[in-house]
Amino acid sequence: GEEVAQTPKHLVRGEGQKAKLYCAPIKGHSYVFWYQQVLKNEFKFLISFQNENVFDETGMPKERFSAKCLPNSPCSLEIQATKLEDSAVYFCASSQYPGTNYGYTFGSGTRLTVV
């Protein structure tokens, strides 16, 4: 399809619980990016993949966050032992040519609320 599909749309977790988010990129797009949007629209880069390989993980809080993009499966972002500050909207974007005017196509996001 021509859209990036993110599931679930909303996720509520108690502090300390695990959260798992999914992203199906556009078919044919080899790059997948995860961004976290917190209050005041601040976007923070988390991790990117080129196909199933980690391309850049410099934004990941490694102690609790992990991500995968396996062949023939949606990509996933998992947060172990969630904290209140993890409450945010998590966006996935895919791209065929990220450095060009094709840019990125974003999904509608997963809103994670940690209570």
Added chain:
Amino acid sequence: QKEVEQDPGPLSVPEGAIVSLNCTYSNSAFQYFMWYRQYSRKGPELLMYTYSSGNKEDGRFTAQVDKSSKYISLFIRDSQPSDSATYLCAMSLGFDSNYQLIWGAGTKLIIKP
């Protein structure tokens, strides 16, 4: 100091007005400049893309990049209520930064009918 500064607004203008949105940045190495539009509860949507300096026009939208001043602008002509959204600027070093985007805070735009 943030790498990219953008006034969060809100900016409220009457329908039909020309809208000017701006971002300033500190890293002179940025090469790729983008404007995204984000409606409430939706993901950002790419509006304009500019490589290096110059102007780019697409319908009612014009993007300008002034690298000497480290300043980018988005102009919207004949603004419509449907243009009401948050506008985010984003920049990148491209391959040198693994295509990471550095974002402004977003400006909330309200077009009054």
